[in-house]
Amino acid sequence: MIALLLALGSSLAYGCADFLGGLGSRRAHVLRTVLIAAPASLAVELLMWPLLGARFEAGAVAWGAASGVASAGAFALLYRTLAIGPMNVLSPVTALVSAVLPVSVGLLQGEHLGAAALVGLPLALVAVVLVSAGSADGTARVTRPALLLAFGAGAAIAVQLVCLHQAPTGSGIAPLIVGRAVTSVLTLAAAALRRRHLGPERPAYALALAAGVLDSAASVLFLLAARGGDLAVVAVITALYPAGTVLLARAVLAERIHRGQLAGLGAAAVAVSLLALA
Known part of the structure; x- marks a missing residue:
């Protein structure tokens, strides 16, 4: 139950971070947002x-560095994805892709799920699909480049989560510290190489700062949840973060929530309840 609550907290924090980061990246180049x-x-x-x-220790540094490389890609791809397309469609697509690999890794490593989890796990994945079922408004079409970016962001997030899970349990938050250091260095290097293409727009400092803080909180909660529970369950609960993004996009940007998305939110609630009984 504690691992489930931690995963839910991680999901909520990731959803809020993605919304703020995507919103900030609409005001300036995505690298300016990630630099903060x-x-x-x-x-x-x-x-x-x-x-x-x-x-x-060696394992913490190695897996942390690998997660940092993936995180750098996830930051840039995800914020760019949410900046160019409707958040209420692209965020769930990213989440679905990000859930598949960690769930597969958990099951391949021999995690055994109870009857409730065997029902709740696929239902949670269905919930992510349903949340993305609502079509965008007529003024906001989903383009092929945006979908490709969404898939790329999901894959990068998945690799990041798996690497964090593989780090030694007794290493504390060392993998996260190493990972964030690597991400920061890679982002700085990318910004230096592309400084002529960043544009004159100033970044939304408050949005970028809040996104970074929330993303860090989400990662810490995920790490603690993955160490206290099954990766397959924790990953799919964390992947429900589009619910927060979709609701914020509705409240702030007036993006419509369609019936399919409402059904997805309901399915998510049922899935979480089943997984809590596992």
Whole structure:
């Protein structure tokens, strides 16, 4: 139950972070947003170091660095995805892709699910699909490049989560600290190489900072949840984060929530209840 609650918290934080990061990337080049979000995430994790501890052993550093490379790609691809297309469609597509690989890895590693989980797990995946079932408004079409970016972002997120899960259990938040440091360095290097293409627009500092802080909180919650529960269950609960993104997009951007999406939100609630009984 604790792992489930942590995964739900991670899902909510990821959803809010994605919305804010995507919104900020509509005002300036995506790299300008990530240049603020990634270091902000690192700062939060450094502040958590005394509380949660960190052991920088070889496995933690290696898996953390790998997660950092994936995270850099996830940041850029996801924020760009949400900046160019309707959030209420592209965010769920990304989430569905991001759930498949961790779930598969968990099951291949021998995780055994109870009867309730065997029903709740596929229902949760169906919920993600339903949340994305609503078509965009007539003024906001979903393009092929946007869908490709969404799939790429989902794959990067999946690799990041799997790498974090593979890090040694006793390493504390060392994998996250290493990962955020790598992400920050890669983002800085990319921005330096593409500085002539970043445009004159100033980034939305508050949005980018808040996105980074929330993304860090989400990652910490996921790491704790994955260490206390099954990766297959934790990953699919975390993948429900589009619910938060969709609701915020409705409240702030007036994006419509369609019947299919409402059904998806209901299915998510039932799936979480079943997984809580597992």
